Amino acid sequence: MTPAKEPLSPAYEFGPFHMALAEHRLYRQGEMVLLPPKEFELLLLLVQHAGQVMERDRLIKALWPNTIVEEANLNVHISALRKVLATNSGDNQYIETLPRLGYRFIAPVAAINPIENPTTTTSALPLLNREEPSFPVAETQETVSTVEPKAAWYSHLRLTAVTLPLWLLAVAVIGILAVLYFKPFQPTSRENAGDMAANVTPLTTYPGRESQPAFSADGNHLAFVWRGEKDDNADIYVRLVDGGNSVQVTNQTGDDVNPSWSPDGRTIAFYRSTNEGDGIYLVPALGGAERKLTDTWATRSGFGSHTWLHWSPQGNWIVVSDKPSAQEPFSLFLLAPDTGERKRLTTAPASVVGDCSPVFSPDGKQIAFVRLVSSVLGEIYLVAAEGSEPKRLTFSGEGISSLTWTPNGKEIVFSSRYGGKNRLLRVSVEGGTPQWVAASGNDAIYPAFSGPGNRLAWTRNTDNTDVFRLALKEDGDSNHQLTSIIASTASEISPRYSPDGRRIVFESNRSGTNEIWVCDKDGGNPVRITSFRGPLAGSPSWSPDGKQIVFDCRPDSNADIYVVSSEGGTPRRLTNDLAEDIVPSWSRDGRSIYFSSKRSGSLQIWKMDVNGTNAVQITKNGGFDPIESPDGQWLYFTQDRGSSQIWRMPVAGGEETPIFDFHQKNYSRMWLVVSDGIYFAVPASSTRTGIKFFDFATNSEKSLAEVDVTLRSSVSGLSLSPDGKWLIFPVTTQRGSDLMMIEDFR
Template structure:
């Protein structure tokens, strides 16, 4: 039963649990029966003894009344709906409280829900238009009053026996009405009810911005209206996948299936305009969509639309037969070609293979493709071990390892005997073997860092990546003989910079099915990868130089696999919300192609030849902004969504926050109001990693770093958007900018001297000046301009030195963590900081006393913090949710 509706349906079943409410009288309302229940309350049918009529009472269950936020939204609903007076909107009669019960008295509507009328086949065209026009009129009225419905769906639309539409349940509205603005007043808007991470609404009908937890407006209702109209015509939802997470991802990144062929073209255009992902490209007003629908209805009633449709069908049939003839010839050619290629066309779809609590990652298929090995942190989410699952089976996966250390990166041997994997040790990692059916483990070798593993076809050698000279040396690909323990180098990477942020070089080895080649990822600069193929001799030695098969790729997250025929490689690349799987010929001839059936944020592909199938990891990560009131201790979420927002920075006047976010598909710089509303995209690099924004002292400019040219460079852009202006030009990486207090200089980190130091450049560009001499990374100048505070890449702690030059002084030994920038904020009184890399806390260093105090305990990892100019609030980014599940694509070749 739809939640919160105000009617009695033919399928209603009363719940005995609520019997005590039946028969009670609340003020002058005599409750007769329960009608429905939803997240915002329980709805009863009641008789108004004063006016001798039936009403619908929506009340909060007693156990919910104590929830201030729920009660506030409950009252908000009544006030919003009571302001509306429209024949297609349910009428609100009263709002009151009695004996601790909060309730709203509403018009009682008899009839059926639109969902009941739609059924599986949809509505006739004239019925769909008749109802759609009334719904559009109701929404136009509410939008004009500053009210957004936020939960438009078939269950919230009633149709009376005489065909009148009533839009119900404004319990999820957002008030956008502004208060009067005087000469010294600023605009005041109601805060969105997605506060504290709550995404309000029904998944299949949400607009992309609503599904991502961003601010919504009337155009979000227009998207929902388009979804509703689509369902009225087809009998199926525009966006309906196997889980809510998949549905939300589809809303943001996929289009609905085509409408039926008999749908008038003009109506298709109306629905397409409603369902555009970008709100700026939709209908901007509900009234515009209503006018289009009214015109279509007039044409249908006059017969013009039917005649046009019939003509179109006649012409369409001629075109159809011509197309069929051409398609038959083309299909014959395709079949012949596909047969030569050993494959036939097939419609592919990704389905969930695992959906356990916690994180499942690093899939590896058995040689016969019937089982998958993977790492999982278990039902308690307390330790990563290696598990095996039968594909198609419904039982609990078999746990192979039980060590308290982290086990990851399984690789199933081609002879089905072993599963190789990697285990974390105190100071390094170990490569081990375990029988694929379970049994005693066997350690092969130690390596400096975790690595993907890949077997040769004869199951005698195992490839992995290893540093040539830990801890900062470059990575190369090696192989180890599992019988003799002989090591053999397969690739060499020699361009590692001494001061790089982390080891560069070669990783993610994948040996081809016939053993003649090795595919791998080469990180040539920070965050920039290319994919290579190295030819191998029969005795597993490199033959010639490796060949690059892709240009540089941003946002590579791991995983390379060969197709079963050994002609292509599949890899993960893209970054942020557009992270996906790609395939490219291993030896050239065609540009990379994205796999359209793979989920967004797909990584770690694994492929089997018989049966032909692909398994990969679907990775969802929510990094949200939180705010702490330093005066009261109150904390609340500012921005919550299914995307990544981090590295926040207050503007000098405290009214804005700059941040980096991938909500547009790529990591870009955004700004928002200090309360998290009105987010605005500032940069549009559309690909390269971009971020760490810092405001100029006058609030007019933002400094940032971006990898447009490959290496990271410093840019400046107007705070309200525009074309970024490049400040630094150097083949080494320049990153993490910040401003001097007078706005004349921009500090940044650079390894141009051989290790990372703090440098500064004039704000308009020019010759850079080295500031530190014994290491430096992220730097902030004190508000009075006397000191520079900075951390170092190679060791934890915080340092300061006079801004005009002088000796450095270490003021903190236990934090911030080495190399994790934006983990401290400088104020006139001291420094807020994260103590170390593993700490889930924020502390404060008092500059006057030298004492350290605890500010906040966190339960999630921190990704950047900043302090308001008036020292009243602290904002930080926090990883609230990480979810990884395995997905299966059968028929992949």
């Protein structure tokens, strides 16, 4: 049995499977099987030692060198691997479990030599490990394989004048292929950027923010979202593509986003988000009476530039992203616009955030969507509109958000955070390396195609975020001094004062990618203390002694918890679970770290020792953004992303109780706990922010200040200096976006 495309690498075969080592791919009867890197490495370990007992400890040390990992992680990978290898009968004919010992690969294995007419033999190829960023890889112990040879290359090597050049050539080819495979995802640029750039024109240049363009089926009209000249409420507008005045289609309270046209051009479906609840609505294309189609799950804040619905070309279905309860991930559903009938299309794994940004193909037979493994990281999948197992299309390890199909249905154009900037890329629906849409430039999101004329529209953001410091009013002082202290042309978010108040840790993409930085309390002497150079690092939190910083990062397309010296150095990985582990914080005694994780199937608060061991689930009803009270007696948290209802429970364990809700989804992470209450931020107007305080003693809130700035939404960053005199937070200093278009996209 040989794959359709012969891999140029040493390989193993068992049953209908073919493992190509240098390609790091598994084939079943010539068809590539999607297998994550860890599962591939685990399978390779078992196959190389077929017939032998592989102890659990041995497997864990080989797969996660220099990392403390619970056995449950290995169990999850074994289970996933068995599902991939399962036959139609469901019998387990490959991996045997040996209770209290480990596992054994029990199927016959053949080793294949890539060299024609070999006259020499060698031992099995060593395991190709995918290194963890910023961590040394432990030396691999020499092992002896017991696999049966298909070509006699598995015994001791005897070099001759004839075989040596052949073997050296093979090693060189393997090395080149391995380097090409293991190098970071690097998109290419296919089109003539100069010619394409000449066809780029602005569609809108209104004051404030225009976003989410959507073409009518005939290509003549454009629906989009605009927050108006006051930059307050998001509404749906419609205009002719070739010019003319815009018509406001919606004008109700709440944010109306994600417009999608019916095929006949008469109706627009859109998503409405309010503090009271969210839903899918229909409205005539030029305005009129609205009709609510369905309620949807409300918590969608903090998920980046994603979309939640799209109308099919045939008009009979609207695909929506939704979830039945807080404990489930987002999945895709088909919704009939006439009757409201709902059919589930995908069931996202419990360990992920879920499926979003669905878009029908031009013929209506397929749906492309993004499966989010964390709040920012996701990959593109394809699923048949009639229902099927989703097929993964991209393997970028980056943040992918909104997407669209090319009019011929052969490619997907999508927005990715590769390199720290949102950019447009294109990829064939058959797979392959994504390519830059170079003419679209940086900060490009929400791509949309018009079939007639091959027009590509998108949103170009011009937002910028800096950290400001507010002087809290003392007795006799009537003014609140507001000062920018951390600023650049990039974004600075998630600031935190050190325990001694002398330094600030923050997250910034000023180096080109999101890293953790530390500066003096006045913003001086900024120093980058992480160098992941691509994977997004964020949510930093100081240890009580100020010597370490814990944060989350996503080097393997999955969020885990890391700790690094506050002076810089090599980060140490604390978690390595298949589920996302995010938003960590220290206990007040410095012995434990809290974090949010979906490892139990829903987003809950967990607690582990500072070395990453003994992780235990703390909450039962949902948990996000954990923080201990200054006296170490209470744990405060919200139940989910986008929720502003603050809960608490005793650190020693006990009932989870709601304390206070400030009803602000966009500012849901702008709060902090002190000994006598909670500071929080709310929008006072479209250009002003209110700083308030909830008093535990009186169970009431009071206003502290109003400032002439707007805070960055959906991120954390409210921090109080230890002396109580200063409050810092991320401020959007430049706020805007326009719609751009490429004519005759090729």
